[in-house]
Amino acid sequence: MRPPLTVRSFDTDGWVMVCASYTKTLAPDYRIGWLEAGRFGETVRQLKFASSIAESTLLSEAVGQFLANGGYDHHLRTLRRRYAQQVDTVRGLIARHFPAGTRATQPTGGFLLWLELPQGVDTLALFHAALAERIVIMPGSLYSSSARYAHCLRISCCHEMNARFSNALIRLGELAKIQAGKAQELLPTA
Secondary structure, eight states: OOOOOOGGGGOSSSOOOEEEESTTTTOTTTOOEEEEOGGGHHHHHHHHHHHOSOOOHHHHHHHHHHHHTTHHHHHHHHHHHHHHHHHHHHHHHHHHHSOTTOEEEOOSSSSEEEEEOOTTOOHHHHHHHHHTTTOOOEEGGGGOSSSTTTTEEEEEOOSOOSHHHHHHHHHHHHHHHHHHHHHHHHSOOO
């Protein structure tokens, strides 16, 4: 599958910079990435030199060899399979333990799920209730300046699928049901 075009692919004058890293896909501690700076290339090179004169040549060379020898491609295929399985497992837990009417959709690629809980559920309140139990979610209100996604949340499925993660997800579903019950109580009766 070809990745979607970036904004940079439409830039003919070098105004758009592209930066990326291997932090999320290879190892967070490596802090190795790249920047295609277009017309700002020389300025960026000077700033980079001034901010970090010495980088680990050994680490950079090792990552370069890993890329050149196909290790990274194999690593990504393995991650994609694992994340796809984990997303399916999480979807099953959501279907069993979250309020009726909860919809889980997966943005293209990756290991995230976007949940739409029943209307009236306040995921910011759910966030605080979950955080009190050491469960971290991303409430939908962070993704819009309006209240459009106040009943939505984002869940990451990249964590190890162990009992701790599963129990946290089940508990989150229980907390979501409590929020859904409160939302039902506030609806006008006919």
